[in-house]
Amino acid sequence: MSQVVSSELRAWMIEQLAAGHSVPALRRSMLESGWRDEVADAALAEIGKAAPDATPALAVPVPVPGPDLANAPLYIDAGDRQVAVLQTLAHPRVVVFGNLLSDAECDALIAAARVRLARSLTVETQTGGEAVNVDRTSEGMFFERGENPVVACIEQRIARLLRWPLEFGEGLQVLRYAPGAQYRPHYDYFDPGEPGTPTILRRGGQRVGTLVMYLQAPARGGATTFPDVGLEVAPQRGTAVFFSYDRPDPSTRTLHGGAPVLSGEKWVATKWLRERQFT
Template sequence: MATLDLAAPLRQWIIEQAQAGREPMDVVDAMVVEGWPQEKAVDAVQEVLQALLVEHARANGLPEPTVVPEPMERGGPHLLDGGDRRVPVLANLKHPRVVVLGSVLSDEECDGLVALARQHLSRSETFMLDEGVSKVHEGRTSEGMFFTRGENELVRRIEARLATLCAWPLEYGEGLQVLRYGPGAQYKPHFDYFDPAKPGTAGILANGGQRVASVVMYLNTPEAGGGTTFPDVRFEVAPIKGNAVFFSYDRPHEMTGTRHGGAPVLAGEKWVATKWMRLGEFV
């Protein structure tokens, strides 16, 4: 978005509204009442608030925030456009930025991904940023595999839906990862971004830059356990077939509150597909 030529008094007014705790869309609505076109009002509020966040980060020695995927406007509709289907919002957290989505995938799509992935599973690995390599780690006890982006018609359809839903370029997404968790399997709480302080991070960021959002889609409903947990805010998403949880992180820092994990499966098995979104094109 190009920088707007906003008068200093307007910028200051928007800052004062934010500091007073007003929601961004309430500020936009007030500007529309004063004659601003809604699209320009949204751009103005976004620009001023983003600049405010950058200023705060620089003043406090924090990573600067970036623009991230966003499936819904604050205060916006609760039935979202996925291109080829409408997707209902089931839960909506502001911080951490978490949106629980219903019926992102059909039963047939879930079953299709499981069938395609099942024959290619191997023990899941974790990228060890201290060493710059992927290896099996005790904190992650699932089996998994990756599809390359656009590998088949089913994957292409799902990827296009997610790109539309999250308002993020398809080319900025990693390939889908499918995971199977058997009884007792889990993924201990962690962050999905790559820690810039670790020696192995520079190499992995060379392709696509930093991760900025995750979408975890549930391909079946386990008999018990297996929820996606956000322990810092005591929030857990039930793993219901076809549903998904989206969460974004505007900087690689724990202040995003997006530490999450896969709770142990207590009965049955759990299948998920994960899409990670990057700041730039991933090849």
């Protein structure tokens, strides 16, 4: 390893963690200073062993949802339809699905959501509530789990496809991105070092997986991007991108965003999956 944890750096890391800075925040600072991700992880792990009372250990991996890819299938039986496996990535675990939604289902979700749209909010880990975020300029709404037959059918399909209990899913969120709208790169898990996170986790634990389903493709732009690995997923109608994260930490490489829509409208439906039953 070309970068070594000096005594000065070790002291600084312990001081920052003891002052209440989270492991993800410290890791981000190290990466911004030029440390490679694997070296930053090793350094944090070393500090955790050397000074367990001064710093929290790196988050322990947990089980995550995901399709059965053991035999490299081209299609997966999701109960009421055969879903195509179009692309996979191991780290981060990303799977692009085709034929997940029918045209009729896309139209039904858009029609039901359109009359309930409002400026999208993000979960606020400082307080445990929700707030407008300048990084997110879409409009959106949430369906209750199983709110109507179309939503219930899609949720059953997702549960079977990703082998994760239906009750562990948040309500389906539908978002509309007009020209110029975007969602800047972010993580979907809740930072364990933030004061509002314990309140959020009471409803079902951490988020461990995200499924973004494309209901309407814009004329240009609007890709789902993964900056850490240089991946862009085009928002083709009826397809979806799934990714999982086994710990609330940047080492999962699940930084992602919605690129600006350049022309037309993009509609998506997002399903977030939790560690346990979401209430």
